[in-house]
Amino acid sequence: MSVPTVIIHRDADMLAKAVAARVIVRIVDAQSAKGSAHLVLTGGSVGIATLAEIAASPARDAIDWRNLDIWWGDERFLPAGDSERNETGARKALLDHVDVDPARVHVMRGPDSGMTAEESAEAYAEELRRAARPEDHGPAPAFDLLMLGMGPDGHVASLFPEHPALYDTRPAMAVHGSPKPPPTRISLSFPVIQGANEVWVVAAGEEKAGAVRLALSDSGPMQVPAAGARGRRRTFFLLDRAAASKIPSSLGRISSP
Ligand SMILES: O=C1O[C@H](COP(=O)(O)O)[C@@H](O)[C@H](O)[C@H]1O
16 A cells, blocks of 8 residues: 655645646546546545536546546435435536546446445445456456545545444445434445555545544544555545644645645
């Protein structure tokens, strides 16, 4: 697993713009090398703001959207179109504005599919297994980029502190009793997150500062799930100044004046 690199931008707005630029370059690079790429989206405030900035960037057309597989790190188990679904936010902010191949947009299905949360999670796990190639060395693609938001409690995807889902080794699982509404969710598991080539944790706001500090210290991922958010080849913590305000200055590189 890689050691995190911390990059700090002046505020949430600049953070979303800078991460959007970075995402475009990362996907273009991956597609240039292999022809296609796998991108995992996150919900949450900065996650969705980043997608809106990608949509607003003229450079978005450098991405070959038809040759991009889009996945989610987690989803709230709600019907399609519900405004609280991460998918709904992503479609509104970005996916409705670019030429994605619908067959390559891999949504975690909600109760309107007729499935229980367990069945939906297993269907997602199966979709991940089918997409994995031998060179991925695991039950899911080694994603080119997996983005994660982070809660003030240090949760990433729908992996919450001290929750049994943290120990789950299936590619995706149902999460019940989430402390943040809604209570039922679907999440990728730690082994799949840590199998991604690049993991980027994106967080803004003072309320995240304590969790950011712990995620970059020796905390265990069971207490602070973001401490387990590490990619195989590269890990970024992309923060605004408020979210970075409790980490030692030696850890962070300021990139926006
Ligand atoms: O519930 C969730 O929360 C986190 C963080 O959201 P934020 O609004 O505090 O940035 C998000 O990353 C996750 O995908 C989502 O389901």
